[in-house]
Amino acid sequence: MSITIKDIAKVAGVSYSTVSKALNNSPLVKEVTKRKIIQVAEEMGYEPNLAAKQLVRKKTEVIGLLWPTIERIVLATLVTNISKAFEATPYSMILSVDQPETAIETFKKFQVDGMIVFEESTSSPITQENIPMVAYGVSEKRTSSYPIIDANHEKAMQHAVQYLYELGHRNIAYIGLHETDDVLQLEKVEGYTKAMKQHGLTRHTQIIDAGGLNWFDGYSAVKEIFHQQQQPTAIIGGSYDISGGILRALQEKNLEIPKDISLISYDNIPQMETLEVPMTCIGVPVDLLAEEIVHAIIEQIESKEEKNLVKKLSPILTERESSGPAPKKK
Structure with a gap:
């Protein structure tokens, strides 16, 4: 038999309304009374009726996350960190990798208080509903208002x-998804093209389209590098994957990293350190990125003022063993 606030009120010697206020941390209840009621509730094994609580508050404290995929390691890592960031808040998260229209319908059924959208998951702005x-x-x-x-x-x-330039490199190539x-x-x-131009390296610019964002896309793209004059x-x-x-393709060509060729990756995730050659990387650290995203959605939900926030974060370069001075010309 479940314990109700009436049972707690009887044991604590207070009214039902006082118990209700105390369990909702109301300032109208004295601290000593509040502590007594909470202690009695814990001892009796009271579990609040979540549905009733949500009905009163008109909030579910659930946030929907619309994500393109969790197959790529970076996106799976970011989702994990977003979930961890929510643990320090009253909110919980539900994840959907469905098409936006389907995901939004699901979120509506759950009556989510807010949504986080990864813009790769949709080619057009989402109606906020x-x-x-x-x-x-x-x-x-951006073409959206959120x-x-x-x-x-x-x-x-x-x-x-800039980092590679200061190490003496001039022939710097970029491998990533370009035709997209x-x-x-x-x-x-x-960003790569502008930076090469700023350093007077336009004639050294090499952009190799990987055709995708996965491991094999990077592996295959290296072949094109060695067909270049x-x-x-x-x-x-362009990404961790x-x-x-x-890295694997260069090693198979018996190139020593970074003695023969340096390698830097976009994405700043802990897995960079555990690659065969620990990878120098650039990007906003994934835990910080997750915290900023969670903070922003909660602020949107709880703030009474309408916000049109654009927050640019600062990428951090983490130096490891995959990068070094440019090899001397023979």
Whole structure:
């Protein structure tokens, strides 16, 4: 038999309304009374009726996450970190990798308080349906009115090129997804191109389209590098998965990293350190990115003021064993 607030009130010697206020942390109940009621509730094994609580508050404290896939390691890692970030809040998360229309219908059924959208998952703005929303994407390309968390891919590429330039590299290639409508990937290409131009390296610019974002895409793209007349001394990989494939392909060609060729990857996740050659990487650390996304959606839900937030984060370069000075000309 389940314990009710009437049972708690009887044992604690207070009214039903006092128990209800105390369990909802109301300032109208004295602290000493509140502590007594909570102790009695715990001792009696009281479990609140979640549905009733949600009905009173008109909130479910559930947030929907619309994601393109969890097959790629980076996206799976970011989802995991977003879930962990929610653990420190009253909110919980439900994840959908369905098409946007299907996912939104599911979220409506769950009466979510808000939605997080990864802009790679949709080619057009999502109708908000009067639900607070936050997107992870590129602020300059936005056509939506909801707030956006921007990991600043362009600045990340500028940092990567600058770092390699200072190590003496001039022939710097980029391998990533180029022939795409994905604005996140296109911004990386634009950032690389602009950075090469800023350093007077336009004639050394090499962009190899990997055709995808997976390990085998990076592995296959390396073949094109060695068909070029101009051989790079450093490569920037467009993602963790791509860079893992690049690394394996270079090793199979008996190239010593970083003695013969340096490698930097976009994406700043812990797995970079456990690759066969620990990878120098650039990007917003995944735990910080997750915290910013969670903070933004909760602020959207709880703030009474209408916000049109654009928050650009600062990428961080983490130096490891895959990068070094440019090899001396023989």
